[in-house]
Amino acid sequence: MKKITLIAGARPNFMKIAPIIHAIEEAKQEGKDISYRLVHTGQHYDKKMSGSFFEQLEIPEPDVNLEAGGGSQAEQTAAIMTSFEKELQNNPADLVLVVGDVTSTMSCAIVAQKLHTKVAHVEGGIRSNDWTMPEEINRLVTDSITNYFFTTSEIANENLRRSGVPEKSIFYVGNTMIDTLLKQRPRFRAPSAWKDLNLKEKNYIVMTLHRPANVDEESQLKALLDEIVLHSGDLPLVFPVHPRTAKVLKALNIEHPRLHMIEPLGYLEFNYLVANSKAVITDSGGITEETTVMGIPCMTLRDNTERPETITEGTNELLGTDPKSIKPAMAKLFSGNWKTGGIPHLWDGKTATRIIDKILTFNDL
CATH class of the missing domain: 3.40.50.2000 (Glycogen Phosphorylase B;)
Incomplete structure (x- = not known):
């Protein structure tokens, strides 16, 4: 045994x-x-x-x-x-x-x-x-x-x-993360935000930010959000907020009619939002793997990644942490020139x- x-x-x-x-x-x-x-x-x-x-x-x-x-x-x-x-x-x-x-x-x-x-x-x-x-x-x-x-x-x-x-x-x-994604994909279900915000397929952007370099420094978080709001056209921005990030956001008093800060979501609900989004902005590693398999454009606000195959083969682009990198990335997305990507071997x-x-x-x- x-x-x-x-x-x-x-x-x-x-x-x-x-x-x-x-x-x-x-x-x-x-x-x-x-x-x-x-x-x-x-x-x-x-x-x-x-x-x-x-x-x-x-x-x-x-x-x-x-x-x-x-x-x-x-x-x-x-x-x-x-x-x-x-x-x-x-x-x-x-x-x-x-x-x-x-x-x-x-x-x-x-x-x-x-x-x-x-x-x-x-x-x-x-x-x-x-x-x-x-x-x-x-x-x-x-x-x-x-x-x-x-x-x-x-x-x-x-x-x-x-x-x-x-x-x-x-x-x-x-x-194995992709094993779970593919097994659970037929069971993805819309969170309440889908109806509450009147979201439409491929007509909103999902955001997740949790790394200290992005969320612990108030000026950095404000600069990132300002640039994202400024260059995201008229699309709703859906931002499930980590509790620690929520405290910083409250202190910053950031509000915008298209920026929707919601509670963290369960696995099936979050991935429903990702699968139906136009793009994802994140600093997470795992999400870049999931967007690659689902064929969703992904912008990673980090200076490095431990998952380079999501960039060389997938739909992910490493933007770095400079807020000024967001404008050209958004222009690429809205012009329809984002790479299609493929799914890594195995x-x-x-x-x-x-x-x-x-x-x-x-x-x-």
């Missing part, structure tokens, strides 16, 4: 793990000797992560919530490691599988290796080369102690090779099955 412990620390992690759970369940039904335990570290408290959230993803609630959230980066890392050490000692596994690049990813990988448990990293090899981002440190540390790397792109494979990872440890499988909804099929072949677990 191969016993796998799956780690999730924040809402996007569950999107990446859900298809892996489905693939394990399918393998079990086929008589394969495999089981899993789902550990939520509780890194992010999210009031939307109720039972209905897990129902939407069609997965069970976690076997345990370590409730290790809050505090500084160091305090959070320590809390997760302390709690997960007890968890893994009480419930030993053959393999600890971590996803993405949150603090839980790194913390649980360290604990697992110190308890002589092998580690698999889903989304291994992703790099922004920006060491000011905590996620980049998490990626580098995790990948330095990972045994099996499941990657989303040839770029990630090359990053790993350059850092000395042997070819036999790298498995190019695709993107982003086909079957990634999780490839991961579990591969794990079942490992003889050293």
